[in-house]
Amino acid sequence: MEHSTAPSSAPSPITELVARARAAQRICATWSQAQADTAVTAAGWAIIEPARNRELAELAVADTGMGCVQDKVLKNHRKTFGLLRDLHGARSVGVIGQDPARGIVEIARPVGVVCAITPSTNPGATPANKIINALKGRNAVVVAPSPKGWSTAARLIGFIHAQFDRIGAPRDLVQLLPGPIDKQATGELMRLCDLVVATGSQANVRAAYASGTPAFGVGAGNVAGIVDETADVHAAAERIVRSKTFDNATSCSSENSLVIVDAVRAPMLAALAERGAVMLTAAQKATLQALMWPGGKLSAAVIGQSARSIAERAAALDDAQCAGWLALAATGPRILMVAEDGAGHGHPFSGEKLSPVLAIHGAQNFAAAAAMVERIYAHEGAGHSVGLHSALPERALTLGLTLPVARVIVDQAHSIATGGSFDNGLPFSLSMGCGTWGKNSFSDNLNYRHYLNITRVSRPIPEQMPSADEIFGDFFARHGAQ
Structure with missing residues (x-):
């Protein structure tokens, strides 16, 4: 057979x-x-x-x-x-x-x-x-x-x-x-x-x-920016709006939260409003939350959409406030802002939104602002980057030494600067490593x-072995040779 x-x-x-x-x-x-x-x-x-x-x-x-x-x-x-x-x-x-x-x-x-x-x-x-x-x-x-x-x-x-x-x-x-x-x-x-x-x-x-x-x-995006009491609020607002509205905030480098020191909160919000950013009411915030996170997951219906389109979609969801949403949409808003006081799963606006929606946090001073950013990144976005608008150069170093971020972007339009720009020294890239904070193996662009x-x-060179005193001398002098 x-x-x-x-x-x-x-x-x-x-x-x-x-x-x-x-x-x-x-x-x-x-x-x-x-x-x-x-x-x-x-x-x-x-x-x-x-x-x-x-x-x-x-x-x-x-x-x-x-x-x-x-x-x-x-x-x-x-x-x-x-x-x-x-x-x-x-x-x-x-x-x-x-x-x-x-x-x-x-x-x-x-x-x-x-x-x-x-x-x-x-x-x-x-x-x-x-x-x-x-x-x-x-x-x-x-x-x-x-x-x-x-x-x-x-x-x-x-x-x-x-x-x-x-x-x-x-x-x-x-x-x-x-x-x-x-x-x-x-x-x-x-x-x-x-x-x-x-x-x-x-x-x-x-x-x-x-x-x-x-x-x-x-790693995950979810960039936060800090505006401290020394910032030029008009210059900061110009950069932030330019960054947040670029390509309808589809970039992982777009600001998702803004932490404003109390001393400049009012003028900063006014400067943002002059440039088309609109602060929503508490009721509007609740409607927007329902639109953006049905079932707890960010909806594709808002990702990469304009602020005007999002407002129109919110109107269809909220009969009681429909007229108000449509009136807002008719003004052509560039950014929708919501007041936020916390971070974590109970505060979805503290996460990444991939849309021109910006959470506004308050802070008593710079230290409190940095602590708020750390709380946000403990929820989402650790390792990526943080924005800073300040007249004090040492504060950028403070953030670089203490926050879980691979980049501190100072006085720049964040989403344009983070992946390299012609006016900064970062490599041009659309993939930003977030280090071990973001569970990545690298922290570079x-x-x-x-x-x-x-x-x-490797070729042989003259031997360069140090003496024991060069290595241990200072340690022994201070702590003894035991």
């Missing part, structure tokens, strides 16, 4: 996709610095070219229903152009550092195939940022976007492929996880790649950490060096 041999199972589409990425990466692993930089520039031009940029921004808003087209155009341009500035002249191929005194030579090597998890809030800028950083290190990259952001990522990668054709680079260096996107396919991709860089929900970040593949993930393996050549 003959026995048929069962055919071996065919490789999955994800396995084949990664295999193509590995084949392409073996080609670019031989590139010179100039070749890598040409690929970086090509990918940057794919999104920065004005007509393509606008098409991506319009597609992002149409498909996700979040954000503002013009702000996404600006974000796509500034974040990409800023990244290209950071990478211009940076060494990422071959020998990138030498320290003769220590006998050390550093050599940059690719990590391989990168899995880039990207969010719906930035479906163009974030994939572009990760693709460009990966290419700088001569890596291949496979983008795993959110379901809502898939079409924007697909269009972006189509633009990149067209630029690759111009320079003779293999298209398979940059690929997209096929739709429809689901957890199973994303999980398989993460397991098969060499590095995962995850931006988006904490569920995505935890999945990346649990994938068995080395991963960089980011994710940048091209995170996409590199570094090989170190």
Whole structure:
């Protein structure tokens, strides 16, 4: 009796996709610095070219229903152009550092195939940022976007492929996880790649950490800002409104809470009101809470929406106050403010809102303001960053020494400054590490060096062994040699 041999199972589409990425990466692993930089520039031009940029921004808003087209155009341009500035002249191929005194030579090597998890809030800028950083290190990259952001990522990668054709680079260096996107396919991709860089929900970040593949993930947003008694309230209000309204507050770096020292509370609120921020009544706050957290979870109905749209939706929810909400909406509010006196699960406005809704906390003095921010971050947002508007430089150092934050953003529009800006020294990035406070393995702005393996050549140097007295002398003098 003959026995048929069962055919071996065919490789999955994800396995084949990664295999193509590995084949392409073996080609670019031989590139010179100039070749890598040409690929970086090509990918940057794919999104920065004005007509393509606008098409991506319009597609992002149409498909996700979040954000503002013009702000996404600006974000796509500034974040990409800023990244290209950071990478211009940076060494990422071959020998990138030498320290003769220590006998050390550093050599940059690719990590391989990168899995880039990207969010719906930035479906163009974030994939572009990760693709460009990966290419700088001569890596291949496979983008795993959110379901809502898939079409924007697909269009972006189509633009990149067209630029690759111009320079003779293999298209398979940059690929997209096929739709429809689901957890199973994303999980398989993460397991098969060499590095995962995850931006988006904490569920995505935890999945990346649990994938068995080395991963960089980011912590939760929920930025708080402090306005102390020395601040220029008009300048502070201008920065805060600019930050909070940008792209309808879809950024994890947008202020969610503002802690104002009592001495400047009235003038600060007046300055915010002059710029379109409206303080809600207690009754309106209750309605807004019901709209934003039905069942205790932040509703997609408000994420990335304008303040006017949120007010209109609140009107539909509240018959008793419908006319008041519609009248408010008709004024074109830019920010909806609510007074808050606590933090934690019983105070949902103390958490991240991803919308132009701002919680206002009071504090007797700067120390109390810092303590309030610490309470907010104990609930959500530890590790990310804090904003400070103050005329006293030492207060920024105090926050940096005491609060669980990786960044202290001083006198700047927070959501624009945190991920790098042309008027500060932070690296341009859309992925901010939050350190161990945010359960991350890094506390830097994710940048091209995170996409590199570094090989170190060590040569012998003259022995540099200290004496016992150099190490223990002061200790023994003060405490004895027991």
